[in-house]
Amino acid sequence: MRDHPRNPRHTGADSHSAVWIGRATNRAQWVLAAAGAACLALGVQLAVSSNWASGIAPLLMSVIGCVAAGLLMLFGTLAFVNVAVRIDGDALEVRCGHMGLPRRRILLTHVVGAEFAPEVTPRQWGGWGYRWRPEQGTAVVVRRGEGLVLRLGDGRTFTITVDDAEAGVRFIRERLHLPATGATAGA
Template sequence: MREHAGEPKHAGTGTHTAVWVGRATNRTQWVLAALGAACLALGIQLAVSSTWTSGIAPLLMSVIGCVAAGLLMLFGTLAFVNVDVRIDGDALEVRCGHMGLPRRRILLTHVVAADFAPQVTPRQWGGWGYRWRPEKGTAVVVRRGEGLVLRLGDGRTFTITVDDAEAGVRFIRDRLHLPSSGFPAGA
């Protein structure tokens, strides 16, 4: 699942500002998206080719149910097939899916610690996607694996599953002159 080595890149020519870019993808979610498309197609098929002999209410409920389930599965999974993380000198920006939504921008001045989490799983957060748990904070989980954990000045945490998260943590610590904690974060 490693798509991109998250080494810092220099933005433009002649500038000294480095930018770290990381990405993570989950190809398994394409299967769920295909199932959503199948449900959507079934709903359309029922609406178009039904003889309407069994009454309108059962058929209408079937069509609406298949179309709604299909749209939820299709768009819900496509929104979290991948995550892109971009860290520059000012902020960390997270964009999900192909459209970049939902999007979150965290100013580095709000970050008090950055830690590497060697194993973040969807099970820890209650599934894939943009997650919030009162005892853990907020997370963007698109796959199982390494992650970047930010501790913010207001006491909250923000976790992102991203390839080469360790390089991202080093990049943030270098920008903020944060010391290494010496142990992985518990995500």
């Protein structure tokens, strides 16, 4: 993957802009991350200060269960607490969480259309995170709100919840020389 300059950071209104960057954040997922940390702490506390007389097997199962549930909740929610979308002349790149993983890069040559979705909800996709539904396609949903919907050349769609998605759609359409339509996607 090539390194592209981060500047200029335009919203797509200027037809000479080189890069469009969009972000979305869901602060409510910090509550789930805190619950995961609490489960993890409970597992550690059980392992350190337990005096169960009923045997090692129940204690071991409790500790492993709490630690596993805590790690899953903690890292599963932190991975999707925010999303960053970067569009340049070649590709759209999506990075999730603070570490940028999972990551997806879609070449603009594979995109045949881009639409603005005014309301994308986690309920439509079965929750937060990186989602796939056979009848809808693939999505990165970090919060409820506006989104960008790409139609790919192979017939699939890719949806991303991102702030100022309409500007991202305009930017992609300018790059692909697609007509600017007022139609919105049915997310």
